[in-house]
Amino acid sequence: TQLLEQSPQFLSIQEGENLTVYCNSSSVFSSLQWYRQEPGEGPVLLVTVVTGGEVKKLKRLTFQFGDARKDSSLHITAAQTGDTGLYLCAGRSNDYKLSFGAGTTVTVRA
Amino acid sequence: DAGVTQSPTHLIKTRGQQVTLRCSPISGHKSVSWYQQVLGQGPQFIFQYYEKEERGRGNFPDRFSARQFPNYSSELNVNALLLGDSALYLCASSFFGSWLDTEAFFGQGTRLTVV
Numbered sequence: 741t742q743l744l745e746q747s748p749q750f751l752s753i754q755e756g757e758n759l760t761v762y763c764n765s766s767s768v769f770s771s772l773q774w775y776r777q778e779p780g781e782g783p784v785l786l787v788t789v790v791t792g793g794e795v796k797k798l799k800r801l802t803f804q805f806g807d808a809r810k811d812s813s814l815h816i817t818a819a820q821t822g823d824t825g826l827y828l829c830a831g832r833s834n835d836y837k838l839s840f841g842a843g844t845t846v847t848v849r850a
Numbered sequence: 851d852a853g854v855t856q857s858p859t860h861l862i863k864t865r866g867q868q869v870t871l872r873c874s875p876i877s878g879h880k881s882v883s884w885y886q887q888v889l890g891q892g893p894q895f896i897f898q899y900y901e902k903e904e905r906g907r908g909n910f911p912d913r914f915s916a917r918q919f920p921n922y923s924s925e926l927n928v929n930a931l932l933l934g935d936s937a938l939y940l941c942a943s944s945f946f947g948s949w950l951d952t953e954a955f956f957g958q959g960t961r962l963t964v965v
Contacts, residue, residue, distance in 0.1 A: 744892075746892075771951075771952050773952075773953070773954070775956075780938070780959070780961065781958050781959065782854075782856075782940050782956035782957050782958045782959045783893070783940070783956045784956070785953060785954070785955060785956075788952045788953055790952060828892055828893075830892075830893075830954075832951065836883075836898050836900075836905045836906045836947055836948050837883065837895045837898060837906055837908070838883070838893075838895065838942070838954055839895070840885075840892030840893045840894070841892050842890075842891050842892045843891075843892050
């Protein structure tokens with residue numbers, strides 16, 4: 741059972757379209773991280789959000805952390821084929837470990 | 851600077867055998883965590899070590915064990931391998947290994963196949 745629920749599980753869009761991935765939990769996190777993972781590789785850290793209500797932008801990617809620090813979203817504007825991958829959210833509560841969602845598989849078609 | 855390195859990258863073992871996976875953290879990081887990722891799922895926490903001591907253990911059987919060395923590198927051992935142990939094993943490196951960390955960096959993983 742995943743502590744963090746991600747939706748949707750799969751997403752297939754055309755290049756140039758926008759997409760949003762959601763990460764929800766009933767638990768409060770001290771920080772939440774987003775990773776992108778390619779097949780057979782380890783997850784690569786995209787961003788960490790720490791403050792409730794925080795919004796971070798990395799080029800075409802926008803990350804939001806919910807006010808209550810229980811949920812987050814990732815929005816990609818004008819998706820490119822290079823954005824294809826498995827997007828994972830991971831929360832760290834007041835202990836030592838990261839708890840991961842099951843991930844959202846994003847496919848951007850040319 | 852070198853990132854997190856894991857070895858080997860791929861491994862094929864027979865049921866009942868034992869396996870040792872290795873991880874070297876980022877220089878300066880004192881904490882190593884191990885995760886198991888089966889196909890279609892997110893990584894599941896196995897162990898965390900900080901300053902050579904086990905700080906936490908996930909819901910895995912006693913067949914799984916780990917240790918951390920004085921240079922902060924780590925080994926994960928799995929005994930009596932089962933088919934269900936086939937997965938990508940990931941090592942994560944961080945400085946504090948606690949809620950104080952805002953970043954954890956992963957290695958490329960070891961793909962273990964049990965036949």
